[in-house]
Amino acid sequence: MVEEETLDFRADRDATLKLIDWFDIDRARTSKVLVVGAGAIGNEALKNLALLGVGHIYIFDRDTIEMSNLSRSVLYTGADMGQSKAHTAARRLREINASVRTYWNDGDIYSDLGEGLIRRMDAVIGCLDNMNARLLLNRLCWRVGKPWIDAGIGSLNGHVRVFHPPNGPCYECALPEDHDRRQAVGESCRVIARRQVDQGRIPTTPTIASIVGAVQVQECLKLLDAKRWEGRSLAGRQFDFYGEFAAADVTGLPAREGCLVHDETIDPHLIVEMPKAHSQMTAAALMVAAKRVLPDAYLVLPDEVAVEWRCRLCGAAYPLLRPLPSLYQGDLICESCGHEPTWESEIKLTHKVSANHSPRALLEATLRALGVPRFGLVEARGSNGEVRFLELTGDANQSVIAEPPPVSRTGDSVL
Numbered sequence: 001m002v003e004e005e006t007l008d009f010r011a012d013r014d015a016t017l018k019l020i021d022w023f024d025i026d027r028a029r030t031s032k033v034l035v036v037g038a039g040a041i042g043n044e045a046l047k048n049l050a051l052l053g054v055g056h057i058y059i060f061d062r063d064t065i066e067m068s069n070l071s072r073s074v075l076y077t078g079a080d081m082g083q084s085k086a087h088t089a090a091r092r093l094r095e096i097n098a099s100v101r102t103y104w105n106d107g108d109i110y111s112d113l114g115e116g117l118i119r120r121m122d123a124v125i126g127c128l129d130n131m132n133a134r135l136l137l138n139r140l141c142w143r144v145g146k147p148w149i150d151a152g153i154g155s156l157n158g159h160v161r162v163f164h165p166p167n168g169p170c171y172e173c174a175l176p177e178d179h180d181r182r183q184a185v186g187e188s189c190r191v192i193a194r195r196q197v198d199q200g201r202i203p204t205t206p207t208i209a210s211i212v213g214a215v216q217v218q219e220c221l222k223l224l225d226a227k228r229w230e231g232r233s234l235a236g237r238q239f240d241f242y243g244e245f246a247a248a249d250v251t252g253l254p255a256r257e258g259c260l261v262h263d264e265t266i267d268p269h270l271i272v273e274m275p276k277a278h279s280q281m282t283a284a285a286l287m288v289a290a291k292r293v294l295p296d297a298y299l300v301l302p303d304e305v306a307v308e309w310r311c312r313l314c315g316a317a318y319p320l321l322r323p324l325p326s327l328y329q330g331d332l333i334c335e336s337c338g339h340e341p342t343w344e345s346e347i348k349l350t351h352k353v354s355a356n357h358s359p360r361a362l363l364e365a366t367l368r369a370l371g372v373p374r375f376g377l378v379e380a381r382g383s384n385g386e387v388r389f390l391e392l393t394g395d396a397n398q399s400v401i402a403e404p405p406p407v408s409r410t411g412d413s414v415l
């Protein structure tokens with residue numbers, strides 16, 4: 001906090017913020033916050049981050065702006081129809097506050113959001129509208145130990161929860177008991193993924209988005225100044241707002257014993273930055289690089305990859321090369337007999353890539369084609385049992401685009 005007499009309220013846009021004793025403006029200016037989803041809630045969260053002067057705001061959203069978004073999106077106008085939400089939001093935030101830097105990506109979070117970006121953030125805000133994306137973001141944040149703030153809204157009610165690895169519950173822990181968690185993450189019930197119904201339009205209002213997005217950013221400030229707020233944040237808890245009664249409450253979320261997400265937390269000392277490695281290189285090329293770190297290393301892919309399908313009815317065999325989460329029911333039909341596989345047991349899967357044992361097609365595939373996201377981590381296991389996580393650091397400068405492009409500072413790192 002600064003003495004009032006020393007402030008210039010006419011010329012200093014942050015003069016009022018400097019009067020707040022709990023707000024560390026210098027910390028905010030150097031902080032990096034990733035917002036995933038730039039819809040109704042995302043607009044509100046982003047607007048608040050920019051007004052508060054959070055220094056580096058990263059925005060992910062794959063969608064483009066539609067007319068129907070305008071009833072709930074302060075950052076978009078009628079002139080923005082058809083434009084990228086992430087890019088438009090990044091531009092608008094710079095107009096709101098020229099002192100913040102914004103970065104955007106309008107790719108798919110499944111293939112473009114890697115742990116390398118997340119582990120360089122101070123906090124992550126999830127403004128998502130479907131469970132699959134939340135499951136993914138939860139897993140990524142938990143792997144690299146970054147706190148994330150989830151929110152959900154209807155037309156009157158909304159909630160916010162904060163997950164703070166390695167302690168307390170994660171998003172999967174908090175799923176209802178009767179939910180088949182393993183099916184949700186595609187790990188046990190071996191059914192080929194059904195095409196996600198994640199485009200459902202939940203009727204929402206700007207008022208509830210505004211309440212929830214504000215609570216998210218308030219909690220984000222606490223995460224950025226964690227010591228000060230110890231015991232007073234929403235970490236491990238859920239805030240509910242009931243619009244019908246203008247009531248709110250906070251409840252604790254239990255950590256669930258045996259939740260596998262917690263086992264995935266990576267010891268940061270095992271992460272090896274590989275400036276020349278990127279998601280467009282082949283598995284074989286990464287293996288060559290991996291062997292300099294670990295002798296006789298093989299790679300463990302983040303998801304199972306389907307390498308062959310053998311028709312259960314007529315025996316015809318078809319080579320495949322698809323990460324399992326991207327293989328949907330209806331994608332495969334036997335050319336000889338018209339059979340459609342429904343069970344994964346008909347499909348040969350692998351999640352290992354080894355120089356000696358893997359088929360050539362697998363070795364020659366790019367990491368991206370094998371389901372490794374841009375700027376992701378790839379697990380390498382050596383013959384001696386040692387494990388390292390190879391970071392595709394070569395993707396760093398393509399993982400987000402700075403807005404506006406740095407002038408006369410080409411080659412500047414965006415991280």
Ligand SMILES: [Zn+2]
Pocket residue numbers: 169170171172173174256259260261262
């Ligand atoms: Zn959990």
Ligand SMILES: [Zn+2]
Pocket residue numbers: 311312313314315316334335336337338339
């Ligand atoms: Zn067949």
